[in-house]
Amino acid sequence: MSAPIDPKYALFEDPALERQQEIKTGAELLQSGENVINPVPLKAKVPKLTAPQKPKPKPEGSKPPPPTQEELLADEITQTYSSRFLNYLKHVEGNAKAQAQIGSYKAGRFRIFQDPGHKVAPAIGYGHRLLPGEYEKFKNGITEEQATELLMRDVKKAEIDAENHFGRKGWAAMDQHRREMAIDFVYNLGLGKEGTREQRATGIKQMKSFSRALRTGDVKAIRATYKRYYKANENASPQLLKQRNDPFYQSFVMPLETGEIEIGQQREPTKQTRR
Secondary structure, rough: OOOOOOHHOOOOHHHOOOOOOOOHHHHHHHHHHHHOOOOOEEEOOOOOOOOOOOOOOOOOHHHHHHHHHHHHHHHHHHHHHHHHHHHHHHHHHHHHHHHHHHOOOHHHHHHHOOOOOOOOEEOOOOOOEEOOHHHEEEEEEEEEHHHHHHHHHHHHHHHHHHHHOHHHHHHHOHHHHHHHHHHHHHHHHHHOOOOHHHHHHHOOOHHHHHHHHHHHHHHHHHHOOOEEEEEEOOOOEEEEHHHHHHHHHHHHHHHHHHHOOOOOOOOOOOOOOOO
């Protein structure tokens, strides 16, 4: 059964628009005094061609057009977080190319999908969990701009939770790079509850050694404790979350080990230039 045609793409026929025009023969054209080749009265005056008018110069001091919503969102994002962090998040959460392979990105829009690792709430875009009432709102999919807006909204919530976890003084003492590492853990795992090492995939609260390493800025300790684990069920053994650990190491841990980024160095987000 073929899919129904979207009404806005349907073709309509209007009989009134298909009136037959009268076709004159050559003899009739000559008798009426019209040009056979170009049926315009022979005595008609040909209009004079005028030079195209030059566009009027804009008055000095004129204001540029106001920025669009997409430009405002892009500026807000790049002023708050680094491009390294945003590109990493979109990669690990699944960009359009990756989601097209599993059917959650079709016809230029992100679609609702059920994440196997989260059996309660379906998701859309870059890992946004649907809230009550959002299924109807997003059931026809969302654009890249909408997906990015939802991502930034969720990341901001994760940042607030991360600041509460580390405390106001601890958060203020951390540079942007370590803050983004903490935000990613909270965005991915949540805060979680106090528990044992075997249960630490529940949230960042279980990863005490990693939290301590971020607070102190100990690169070796960060390297030794950054790996995330997950459990398929309560009785299963914890397994490495490789698809998250490897990109995290390349984006955040390795730059610290190579000296590309130094602990304590405030990494200012890149400012985009609006055209």
